[in-house]
Amino acid sequence: MSSSPAATPGQAHYFVPQPSIYPFILASGMFMLALGFILKINQFPAGPWIMLAGAATIITMLFKWFGKVIYENQTGAYADWEDRSFRHGMIWFIASEVMFFAAFFSALFYTRNISVPQLGGMLAQHGVTLWEGYTGGWPTAGPKASHFEPMAAWGLPAINTALLLSSGATVTWAHWGLLKNNRFQLMLGLFLTVALGVAFMACQAVEYHHAYTEMGLTLGSGVYGATFFMLTGFHGFHVTLGAVMLTVILLRSMSGHFSAERHFAFEAVAWYWHFVDVVWLLLFVLVYWL
Amino acid sequence: MSATTLPHDAAGHHGEHHPSGLMRWLTTTNHKDIGTMYMTFSMVMFFLGGLMILLVRAELFQPGLQFLKPEFFNQLIGNHALIMIFGALMPAATGFANWQIPLMIGAPDMALPRLNNWGFWLLPPAALMLTLPFVLELFGVGDGALATGWTFYAPLSVQGGIGVDFAIFAVHLLGISSIMGSINIIVTIFNMRAPGMTLMKMPLFVWGWLVTAFLLVITLPVLAGAVTMLLTDRHFGTHFFSAAGGGDPILFQHLFWFFGHPEVYILLLPVWGLVPHVLSTFSRKPIYGYKAQVYSFIAIGVLSLIVWAHHFFTAGLPVPALLYFMYSTMSISLPLAVLFFCWIATMWRGAMTFETPMLFAVGFIVLFGIAGLTGLVLADVAADAQYHHSYFVVAHFHFALFTGGIMGVMTGVYYWLPKWTGHMYSETLGKLHFWLTVISFNLAFMPQFFLGLAGMPRRIPDYALQFAEYNAISTVGAFILGFAQLLFAYNIWKCIKGGPSVSARVWEGTEGLEWQLPSPPPHHSWDVQPTVK
Numbered sequence: 114m115s116s117s118p119a120a121t122p123g124q125a126h127y128f129v130p131q132p133s134i135y136p137f138i139l140a141s142g143m144f145m146l147a148l149g150f151i152l153k154i155n156q157f158p159a160g161p162w163i164m165l166a167g168a169a170t171i172i173t174m175l176f177k178w179f180g181k182v183i184y185e186n187q188t189g190a191y192a193d194w195e196d197r198s199f200r201h202g203m204i205w206f207i208a209s210e211v212m213f214f215a216a217f218f219s220a221l222f223y224t225r226n227i228s229v230p231q232l233g234g235m236l237a238q239h240g241v242t243l244w245e246g247y248t249g250g251w252p253t254a255g256p257k258a259s260h261f262e263p264m265a266a267w268g269l270p271a272i273n274t275a276l277l278l279s280s281g282a283t284v285t286w287a288h289w290g291l292l293k294n295n296r297f298q299l300m301l302g303l304f305l306t307v308a309l310g311v312a313f314m315a316c317q318a319v320e321y322h323h324a325y326t327e328m329g330l331t332l333g334s335g336v337y338g339a340t341f342f343m344l345t346g347f348h349g350f351h352v353t354l355g356a357v358m359l360t361v362i363l364l365r366s367m368s369g370h371f372s373a374e375r376h377f378a379f380e381a382v383a384w385y386w387h388f389v390d391v392v393w394l395l396l397f398v399l400v401y402w403l
Numbered sequence: 404m405s406a407t408t409l410p411h412d413a414a415g416h417h418g419e420h421h422p423s424g425l426m427r428w429l430t431t432t433n434h435k436d437i438g439t440m441y442m443t444f445s446m447v448m449f450f451l452g453g454l455m456i457l458l459v460r461a462e463l464f465q466p467g468l469q470f471l472k473p474e475f476f477n478q479l480i481g482n483h484a485l486i487m488i489f490g491a492l493m494p495a496a497t498g499f500a501n502w503q504i505p506l507m508i509g510a511p512d513m514a515l516p517r518l519n520n521w522g523f524w525l526l527p528p529a530a531l532m533l534t535l536p537f538v539l540e541l542f543g544v545g546d547g548a549l550a551t552g553w554t555f556y557a558p559l560s561v562q563g564g565i566g567v568d569f570a571i572f573a574v575h576l577l578g579i580s581s582i583m584g585s586i587n588i589i590v591t592i593f594n595m596r597a598p599g600m601t602l603m604k605m606p607l608f609v610w611g612w613l614v615t616a617f618l619l620v621i622t623l624p625v626l627a628g629a630v631t632m633l634l635t636d637r638h639f640g641t642h643f644f645s646a647a648g649g650g651d652p653i654l655f656q657h658l659f660w661f662f663g664h665p666e667v668y669i670l671l672l673p674v675w676g677l678v679p680h681v682l683s684t685f686s687r688k689p690i691y692g693y694k695a696q697v698y699s700f701i702a703i704g705v706l707s708l709i710v711w712a713h714h715f716f717t718a719g720l721p722v723p724a725l726l727y728f729m730y731s732t733m734s735i736s737l738p739l740a741v742l743f744f745c746w747i748a749t750m751w752r753g754a755m756t757f758e759t760p761m762l763f764a765v766g767f768i769v770l771f772g773i774a775g776l777t778g779l780v781l782a783d784v785a786a787d788a789q790y791h792h793s794y795f796v797v798a799h800f801h802f803a804l805f806t807g808g809i810m811g812v813m814t815g816v817y818y819w820l821p822k823w824t825g826h827m828y829s830e831t832l833g834k835l836h837f838w839l840t841v842i843s844f845n846l847a848f849m850p851q852f853f854l855g856l857a858g859m860p861r862r863i864p865d866y867a868l869q870f871a872e873y874n875a876i877s878t879v880g881a882f883i884l885g886f887a888q889l890l891f892a893y894n895i896w897k898c899i900k901g902g903p904s905v906s907a908r909v910w911e912g913t914e915g916l917e918w919q920l921p922s923p924p925p926h927h928s929w930d931v932q933p934t935v936k
Contacts, residue, residue, distance in 0.1 A: 126930065127511045127595070132422055132430035136521030143579075144528035147572040154638045155545070155565050178517070194594070198514040201590040209582050209620045216628025216658060220643055228651035243646075255642055255649030332640050335648035339641035343632070 128190045135178040142170030179361075186378075187370065196377050203381040207388050210351070214392055217344045221399065224336040225251050232256060254335030262328040263337065266401035269320045273313050274397050277352075280309035281390045284359070284383050292373050296366070303363040306386070310356040317349050344400055351389045358382045429524075432516035433926060434501045435823075440523050441498030442816075446892060448490030448530060449809075453885045455483040460847075460881040463874050466866050476864040477550035478566065482533055484553035485570065488670065489577045490530055492804065495812045496673040497522075497584050500612050502823060504588065506917035506924060507606045509597025509933045514590040518583050525580035532573035536566040552862055554663070557644035557655040561636050568637070571630045578623045585616035585623075592616075597916070599935035603697070606915055607690065610697050611676020614704040615669050621708065622662040622669075629658035653718050660711035668707040670804060672700060674811025675742060678764050680915070681818050682746055685761035686753025687912040692745035699738035699745075706735045716784050717791045725784045732782040739775055743768065758910070759833030760818035763810055766841050770806035774799060777852070792862075795855025798848045805844060813840075813891065820895065821909045825923040826902035832894045839887035846880025 145167030153160030185191065191199075233249020235242040244256035252263040264270065287302025289295075321342075324330040332342045362382050365371065371379055422430055428440060459479050462471045471479070501519065505512055513519045536548040545565035549555070560567050592613050596605070605613075633655065635641040642648020644655050675696075683690045690696070712720060712728040720728075746768050755761070777799040781787050790796060813836075821827050850873035855861075859870045866874065908918045916935070920928055 127514075129512045129516055129927070130432050132427070132432055133517050133520070134426075134430045136517055137429045137524045140521060140524040140528055143525065143576065144531070147528075147532065147576065151565065151568045151572060155568065197594050198590050201593050202515055202518075202586050205586045205589050205620055206582075209586070209624045211624075212621055213624035213628055216625040217632075219625075219658065219661075220628075220632060220654060223654050223657065224643075224649055224651065228646070228654065229649045231651075232646060232649060253649050255645075255647055257647035258642060258649075332635065333642070333648075335642050336650050339632075339635070339643050339648070339650070343635065343641070 125192060125194055128185070128192075128195050130185070133178075133181070135174050135181070139171060139174040139178065142167045142174060146171060183365070183370070183378075196375070199377050199381070203384060207384060210388065214344070214347065217340065217347065218395070218399070220336075221340040221344065224340065229253055229255070229336065252337040254337055258333065258335035258338075259329060261330040261334040261338065264320070264324060264328070264330065264341065264401060266397065269316050270397060270401045273316050273320075274393065276309050276313045276316065277390050277393050280306045280313070281387055283309065284386050288379065288383060291366075291371055291376055291379060294373050296369075299366055299371075300363065303359060303366060307356055307359045307363060310352055310359065310386075314349060314352055314356070317345070317352075341400060344396055348389065348392055348396055351392070355382070355386050355389050358385065430520070432512075432520055434505050434513045434516070434519065435924070435926070435928075437513075437519050437523050438498045438501030438503075439823075441494045441501060441526075444523075444526055444530075445491050445495040445498060445812075446895075448486050448494070449888070450892075451534075452483050452486035452491055453888065455479045455486065457882060457885050459483065460878040462864055463866070464878040465875070466868055466871055468865055471864060473864045474547060474550060477552070477862070478537070478548040480862055481549045481552045481570075482537075485533055485549070485573070486530070488553070488666070488804075489573075490526070490533075492670050492808045492812065493577075493581065494526060496612075496615070496670065497581075499608070499673060499677065499812075499815055499819070500584075500588055503819065503917060504591055504609055504612060505595070506920060506928055507609055507915060508592065508595060508600055509916050509929045509935065510591060510595035511927060511929050511932070513587050514595050515587045519587050522580045522584040522587065525576050525583075529573045529576035529580065532569050532576065536569050539565075554659055555630065555633060555655070556659075557633060557636065557652045560633055560655075561644060568634070571634050574630050575627060578627045581619050582623050585619040588612055588616040589620070597929065597932045597935050603694070604935060606676075607679045607693065607696055607700075608673070608676035610700055611672040611674075614700045615672040618665045618669050618672075618704055618707065622665045625658060626662035629655060629662070632658070653715070653720075656715045656718060657712065660714045661708075663714060664711040665704075665707040667800075667803065668703055670808045671811075672704070674767070674808060674815070675700065677815045677818070678767060678811060679746065679749060681760045681764040681814055682749045683914070684818070684910045684912040685758060685764075686750045686755050688749060688753040689914070690745075691748035691751070692741070695741050696745050699741045702738040703735060706731065706738070710735065713782055713787075716787045729782055729784045733779060736775065736779055743772065743775075758817075759828070759830060759837055760814050762834065762837045763814035763817060766837065767806055767810045767814060770802055770810070770841070770844070774802035774807055777802065790855060792860055793855035794851040794859045794861055797861045798851035798855060801848045801851075805848070810840070816891075816895065818910075820898055821905040822917065822922050822924070824899050824902075825904060825921075826898050827905050828894050828898035828902065832890055832897075836887060836890040836894065839890070840884060843880045843883035843887060847877050847884050848880070850874075850877045850880075 145163050147167070149160045149162070149164030149167055151160070153164060229249045229251065231238075231249075232244060232255070233247055235244065247256040254261055283302045283305040287299050287306065290298025290300075290302055330341070331338055334341075359382055362379050365378065370376075421427065428436065431437060431440075456479070458471065459476060462469055462476060501513065504510070533548065536545055539545050540547040547564065548566040549563070549570035550566060551560045551563055555567070555570065592605070592609060632641065632643040636644050636650075642650045644650050644652045646652075679690045679696060710728060710732045712724060713732045716725060716728070750765075757765070777795070781790055781796065781799060817828065817833055854870055854873050854877075857870065859866055905922050907921050909922055916929075916933060917924075919933070
């Protein structure tokens with residue numbers, strides 16, 4: 114295996130990995146997961162089993178692939194040149210994630226500012242309406258969906274904001290620890306970050322449960338319910354992924370994988386965590402508060 | 404540009420093992436192997452999508468319903484589009500990127516080789532997702548493939564059968580593939596250029612792809628979001644696109660075309676990047692207006708993100724929105740005109756010869772010009788009310804995407820194939836392929852402008868009697884066009900198998916790093932990076 118002692122383009126050998134079967138198997142696993150899901154939502158009994166096989170394949174491949182990358186990293190395959198590739202890659206991956214959330218925020222802005230006012234103002238503007246007695250306004254489930262109670266901002270959601278903002282601070286504190294070679298600070302900071310993330314998810318679960326059982330607020334509660342659950346749901350999914358990644362980083366820190374100079378994986382996960390944090394701030398202001 | 408260091412292949416790669424046979428292709432991390440897989444996949448999909456549309460054209464040969472059920476007709480047109488766009492054209496462009504970008508910027512490989520392989524191997528599962536429902540229906544499962552047209556408009560797609568679900572997940576897989584491919588290309592361009600190759604010394608093809616990759620990273624996640632909303636509207640009770648819950652079907656159109664319009668430029672920018680190289684080579688003159696072309700690429704990329712609603716002018720948008728989208732759309736013609744000017748100026752007073760790639764490049768300029776001019780007509784809100792959803796639109800976007808996209812790809816294939824294989828293709832067959840393609844393309848699509856002007860709606864399996872002659876002509880043209888492509892495939896196959904050997908520079912007038920490598924280039928090309936002055 115070729116390693117790269119020198120650091121600058123032009124002199125170094127860039128690390129080009131050996132042929133690998135992982136990408137192909139990962140793609141096959143994703144195919145199975147998608148196929149199983151399609152069959153499941155169309156009531157074919159084989160669906161869940163194919164999904165399970167796909168998910169197991171994906172998880173196994175992620176373990177293998179990331180394990181291989183960590184091994185390569187620990188055996189000195191990557192120098193600054195490769196490191197820069199990973200940094201650029203992570204930045205543009207997060208950029209694509211931002212645009213994924215942008216789609217759902219757009220749906221929120223569009224319905225609040227365009228489709229709901231139009232549906233409510235038909236009688237005034239056109240003299241006719243398909244929806245007798247519907248006047249629009251926000252929050253709304255639309256003309257025909259069932260009654261619900263909107264989620265208030267200053268209860269659990271405010272606590273969740275505090276939790277996530279603190280976790281952003283603790284992960285930065287952990288990073289400072291890493292830069293100072295203070296391993297205790299590094300690990301305590303990471304542990305607190307994971308703990309705050311888990312606490313956030315627990316609060317979110319309580320909130321969802323409350324919404325479904327007490328407030329009549331479900332995915333089916335018109336555009337309010339749809340945008341609320343899709344935005345907070347995808348955010349929660351990202352928090353979960355982030356917490357898993359932070360846990361891996363914590364375990365790797367305990368194994369002494371990172372040095373003050375070289376710790377791209379730590380930074381990548383920290384960036385991801387801050388991204389999730391910023392999305393939450395937007396959610397808190399635009400979905401819960403305003 | 405010139406290199407001071409020549410590559411030596413073996414350095415730093417001792418002890419490598421290379422699986423052979425099928426395993427070579429399943430496991431490869433080599434940009435050339437992956438590029439070859441993309442091109443091969445693209446060719447297979449090109450014929451599959453072509454077969455689908457030939458069935459459609461056969462049905463449309465005469466008025467009345469001949470031999471396709473209308474439901475099946477609907478499935479064919481939607482899948483023809485998805486397969487041609489996501490299966491044929493995008494993978495062809497990505498195949499070029501994989502083969503050429505490392506060669507042109509003096510990189511040892513793509514920056515993230517395993518990710519690269521993953522990006523490719525997501526494509527066959529996606530193609531399977533699109534075509535599986537056709538097969539399942541034969542066994543009595545479901546009601547066939549996506550039958551909504553490729554645009555999935557709600558509420559039709561909310562009500563559609565299992566084919567819509569398959570298409571949604573096909574789009575997810577294709578999206579992940581393209582985003583990973585684009586991230587890889589951006590990283591490669593930013594991090595892997597040879598010392599001395601500043602951004603403004605980069606070949607235009609690489610610039611075209613850089614803008615393309617940004618557009619993909621920005622817009623594909625939005626499409627993923629849109630089809631996810633569609634999925635939840637279908638199966639999980641949300642009301643994004645249903646007025647009963649406060650939603651709006653037009654929201655889907657906004658989200659779809661926020662992706663869909665830049666997608667047009669995603670398909671075209673790599674071609675606009677490669678055509679100037681070909682024009683310059685066969686005119687034996689440097690590229691005219693390099694900087695102007697780079698800035699035009701960027702301007703078109705940015706503008707393409709803010710013009711999307713011109714695809715649904717007739718959906719009932721407020722007048723200020725119509726005006727905004729009309730003027731912003733028309734403003735794209737300014738940077739595009741700069742490109743046309745530069746292409747023509749590159750040829751101006753050159754010592755021109757017309758080998759097959761040059762024929763395709765010149766054919767591209769002429770025919771794609773028609774696409775641009777008819778696009779201006781469609782961008783006019785008042786005029787569009789008549790043309791919308793007619794065959795005029797079909798003819799317009801086939802002039803854009805067949806001559807602008809596919810013929811551009813053919814330009815690139817003939818231009819670079821000798822470099823890749825080390826053999827010259829058959830010039831006679833290539834020229835025959837060009838003339839058959841250009842003539843039959845115009846036979847197939849020129850009549851459709853007139854059909855559209857006369858009021859024939861698109862996506863309908865039957866039509867009124869007065870449209871009969873032009874439809875018959877169009878079908879004849881389409882069949883010649885389809886079968887002419889067998890020549891293309893045969894010529895490529897022959898060139899891979901053998902033929903006269905070519906020199907490193909292949910063509911007399913070539914400039915750039917890739918021509919300093921032998922033909923075919925070694926497995927690891929720029930193992931030691933060249934220095935660009």
